[in-house]
Amino acid sequence: MEALKHLFGIADLSKEQIEHLVNLGDSFIDINRRPIKKAPTLRGKTIINLFFENSTRTRTSFELAGKRLSADVINISASTSATSKGESLLDTGQTLAAMQPHVLVIRHSLAGTCEFLAEHLEHTAIVNAGDGAHEHPTQILTDLLTLKQAWGSPEGKTMTIVGDISHSRVARSHLLAAKKLGYHMRVVAPKTLLPSEVERYGCEVYHNFDEALPGSDVVYMLRIQTERLTDACAFPSIREYHEAYGLNAKRLKAAGEDCIVMHPGPMNRGVEISSDVADSLKSHILNQVEHGVAVRMAVLATLCGGHPEEKPVSKKKSSDEVKQAQGSLL
Numbered sequence: 001m002e003a004l005k006h007l008f009g010i011a012d013l014s015k016e017q018i019e020h021l022v023n024l025g026d027s028f029i030d031i032n033r034r035p036i037k038k039a040p041t042l043r044g045k046t047i048i049n050l051f052f053e054n055s056t057r058t059r060t061s062f063e064l065a066g067k068r069l070s071a072d073v074i075n076i077s078a079s080t081s082a083t084s085k086g087e088s089l090l091d092t093g094q095t096l097a098a099m100q101p102h103v104l105v106i107r108h109s110l111a112g113t114c115e116f117l118a119e120h121l122e123h124t125a126i127v128n129a130g131d132g133a134h135e136h137p138t139q140i141l142t143d144l145l146t147l148k149q150a151w152g153s154p155e156g157k158t159m160t161i162v163g164d165i166s167h168s169r170v171a172r173s174h175l176l177a178a179k180k181l182g183y184h185m186r187v188v189a190p191k192t193l194l195p196s197e198v199e200r201y202g203c204e205v206y207h208n209f210d211e212a213l214p215g216s217d218v219v220y221m222l223r224i225q226t227e228r229l230t231d232a233c234a235f236p237s238i239r240e241y242h243e244a245y246g247l248n249a250k251r252l253k254a255a256g257e258d259c260i261v262m263h264p265g266p267m268n269r270g271v272e273i274s275s276d277v278a279d280s281l282k283s284h285i286l287n288q289v290e291h292g293v294a295v296r297m298a299v300l301a302t303l304c305g306g307h308p309e310e311k312p313v314s315k316k317k318s319s320d321e322v323k324q325a326q327g328s329l330l
């Protein structure tokens with residue numbers, strides 16, 4: 001398997017690399033549940049989280065992931081960085097890289113920010129924590145770990161993703177992952193929130209939510225990305241949007257008994273999802289949050305080349321899975 005130098009997007013990962021990161025993340029779940037949540041894997045490594053957009057889940061889980069593996073972790077947000085004094089993105093990146101971090105985790109509103117910086121910062125691994133409407137690879141790895149825990153494998157399953165597909169980096173990354181891992185995607189949105197070329201990803205397109213639900217194994221709800229909406233008339237009103245595209249317990253019945261519900265967060269209750277679903281046993285939303293820490297531990301350990309003998313191994317793993325995880329750290 002090709003060694004990972006950066007993590008820009010699902011588009012750049014092979015099926016083998018995706019499965020490696022998910023399996024390694026699985027092996028890190030236990031450490032997050034222990035009373036003492038610490039392993040020495042990344043001792044002496046430095047990670048900088050550089051966030052130009054708001055975040056709760058991604059930023060916190062990268063920070064926890066690094067700290068629980070004993071790395072030094074620094075957090076910088078746009079409002080407290082020198083970009084607010086007019087410094088360019090490149091100058092900020094080069095300044096931070098001069099401090100010799102091993103990994104720079106970046107969230108930015110512009111697609112391609114990570115690739116751009118990687119061209120100029122030779123010795124720093126770069127992780128995309130969400131770039132505009134382009135990709136959010138660690139969210140998809142998080143979701144895949146959640147699906148692994150629920151079903152073993154997503155292969156052959158049907159994910160119905162609903163909402164603001166046009167502006168969703170999560171939707172785009174899932175469409176790319178589905179092709180590589182063999183799960184089916186249905187996208188559901190009003191025409192105004194759907195990219196015109198979406199069929200080229202090999203997904204089924206629906207404008208009627210109720211028609212898409214039968215046969216769905218997971219219903220994946222998205223929030224409307226108001227910060228990226230340029231068209232004020234994308235839908236008539238929040239009430240009408242909720243009527244047509246909001247998920248509630250009554251509507252979910254059409255999907256069948258075993259269907260689960262996911263959402264990358266943040267949720268807007270009463271808009272795309274109702275509390276009777278979000279807080280129900282069908283909801284795996286908080287599992288996604290928990291798995292986000294484990295998956296980001298896997299990403300950081302892989303990029304930093306953590307020492308295999310120091311890597312915590314879950315007692316649950318088979319010897320083959322352990323060998324696979326260890327091999328990737330060499």
Ligand code: CP
Binds near residue numbers: 058059130139264265
């Ligand atoms: N899912 C996600 O990226 O959430 P945050 O914006 O809180 O990081």
